[in-house]
Amino acid sequence: GAGVSQSPSNKVTEKGKDVELRCDPISGHTALYWYRQSLGQGLEFLIYFQGNSAPDKSGLPSDRFSAERTGGSVSTLTIQRTQQEDSAVYLCASSQSGSNTDTQYFGPGTRLTVL
Amino acid sequence: KQEVTQIPAALSVPEGENLVLNCSFTDSAIYNLQWFRQDPGKGLTSLLLIQSSQREQTSGRLNASLDKSSGRSTLYIAASQPGDSATYLCAVRLSGYSTLTFGKGTMLLVSP
Numbered sequence: 001g002a003g004v005s006q007s008p009s010n011k012v013t014e015k016g017k018d019v020e021l022r023c024d025p026i027s028g029h030t031a032l033y034w035y036r037q038s039l040g041q042g043l044e045f046l047i048y049f050q051g052n053s054a055p056d057k058s059g060l061p062s063d064r065f066s067a068e069r070t071g072g073s074v075s076t077l078t079i080q081r082t083q084q085e086d087s088a089v090y091l092c093a094s095s096q097s098g099s100n101t102d103t104q105y106f107g108p109g110t111r112l113t114v115l
Numbered sequence: 116k117q118e119v120t121q122i123p124a125a126l127s128v129p130e131g132e133n134l135v136l137n138c139s140f141t142d143s144a145i146y147n148l149q150w151f152r153q154d155p156g157k158g159l160t161s162l163l164l165i166q167s168s169q170r171e172q173t174s175g176r177l178n179a180s181l182d183k184s185s186g187r188s189t190l191y192i193a194a195s196q197p198g199d200s201a202t203y204l205c206a207v208r209l210s211g212y213s214t215l216t217f218g219k220g221t222m223l224l225v226s227p
Contacts, residue, residue, distance in 0.1 A: 004158070031213065033213075033214060033215075035217075040219070041219065042119070042204075042217040042218055042219040042220065043204070043206075043215075043217040044217075045214040045215065045216070048213060048214055050213065056213075056214070059214070091158060091159070093159075099213075101147070101166065103149070103161050103164055104149075104161070104215065105161070106151075106158035106159040106160075107158050108156070108157055108158040109157075109158055111156075
């Protein structure tokens with residue numbers, strides 16, 4: 001595709017519900033990243049996928065958060081038993097190979113509101 | 116742990132002014148530094164990427180400098196325009212890591 005796409009653009013949910021956020025990276029990009037941007041905070045790294053390697057999950061804030069990447073392309077970030085502090089904009093990015101010289105291209109984000 | 120700080124948090128200038136945004140980082144073992152622009156409700160757009168071996172990068176009215184030893188970068192915007200209004204984010208990539216560490220950004224407003 002022309003760029004990174006994310007869906008939904010907005011999600012409102014009730015505390016305790018599970019949510020799934022989707023990311024479609026740029027076609028051919030092997031590296032995919034999830035970040036979270038909370039109000040008044042910088043972007044926080046959540047998880048990183050590179051090809052068929054085991055993902056780097058070091059940024060996931062709790063075991064309620066998980067992500068998968070099927071077929072090396074589309075990724076889904078799942079938040080179980082959502083809490084109000086999970087409210088944030090979740091951004092996905094992809095890069096061509098994940099090398100240190102690569103530019104990361106970001107999607108428009110999903111704004112999650114937990115009531 | 117790498118920390119990235121951006122000053123000022125917000126900046127308001129009249130159209131036509133030249134301005135400087137500042138970024139500092141605590142761990143100088145970076146591989147590169149990147150400046151992004153974020154418009155409200157939108158994702159991030161990469162503006163400039165400076166490798167650790169470089170001192171500056173230029174694109175149009177934008178010039179970014181990097182002083183790795185002192186842990187500082189500046190983004191210079193010449194002849195600012197209302198369309199430059201956005202949040203500007205600085206991010207560093209540590210050597211050996213593929214993920215980025217971001218500052219909280221500078222919110223810029225350029226008035227006509």
